[in-house]
Amino acid sequence: MRVICAVVLAFEAVVLGLVIPVAIMVEGMEPAWAVGVWGGMAAAALLLGGLQKYSWGHYAAWALQAVMVATSFLVPGMVMIAIVFGSLWVAGVVLGHRTDRMKALHAERARADQAAGTAPEA
Numbered sequence: 001m002r003v004i005c006a007v008v009l010a011f012e013a014v015v016l017g018l019v020i021p022v023a024i025m026v027e028g029m030e031p032a033w034a035v036g037v038w039g040g041m042a043a044a045a046l047l048l049g050g051l052q053k054y055s056w057g058h059y060a061a062w063a064l065q066a067v068m069v070a071t072s073f074l075v076p077g078m079v080m081i082a083i084v085f086g087s088l089w090v091a092g093v094v095l096g097h098r099t100d101r102m103k104a105l106h107a108e109r110a111r112a113d114q115a116a117g118t119a120p121e122a
Contacts, residue, residue, distance in 0.1 A: 001092070001093060001095075001096020001097055001099065002052040002053055002058070003091050003092065003096070004092035004093075004095065004096045004097070004099075005049075005058065005061060005089065005093065005096065005118035006042075006049040006050070007049075007092075008088050008089050008092050009045045009048055009052070009061060009064075010045070010049050010051045011047070011085075011088075012042075012045045012085050013042040013043075013045035013046045013049070013066070014042075015081060015085065016021055016038045016039075016045060017038070017039065017042045018067070019034075019038045019043050019075060019078055019081075020034045020038045020039060022075055022077075022078075023037075023038065023075050024075070026075070026076070027074070027075055027076075029074075033045050034063065034105045037071055037074075037087060039122055040069070041067060041071070044064055045061075045064060046075070048060055048064060050060075053086060061089075065086050068082050068085065068086070069082045069083075072099035088104045091101065102106075
């Protein structure tokens with residue numbers, strides 16, 4: 001699960017970085033404010049992508065998703081992007097949990113087969 005979430009955060013960082021020129025040119029926001037908000041969120045996404053091995057990093061990334069949705073109302077079109085990345089995040093968590101469970105079951109089955117002295121099935 002953590003790998004999938006880290007990948008989503010990495011792509012999210014790229015998109016958040018691309019929101020900065022849109023906010024400045026289309027919405028007429030102050031460059032310092034746009035860089036501070038979306039540049040800071042992009043940096044946080046990259047940092048949290050690397051910290052997904054810690055449970056607190058995972059929960060902090062959930063908070064980042066909420067902040068992304070909240071700030072998306074400041075730039076038109078960003079709402080749809082926030083919804084897409086929020087959906088990718090939830091899908092990554094759900095599918096990641098499923099994958100982790102399947103890996104654990106497979107490892108358990110392999111240990112049981114090894115203890116019984118039979119070769120594991122492919």
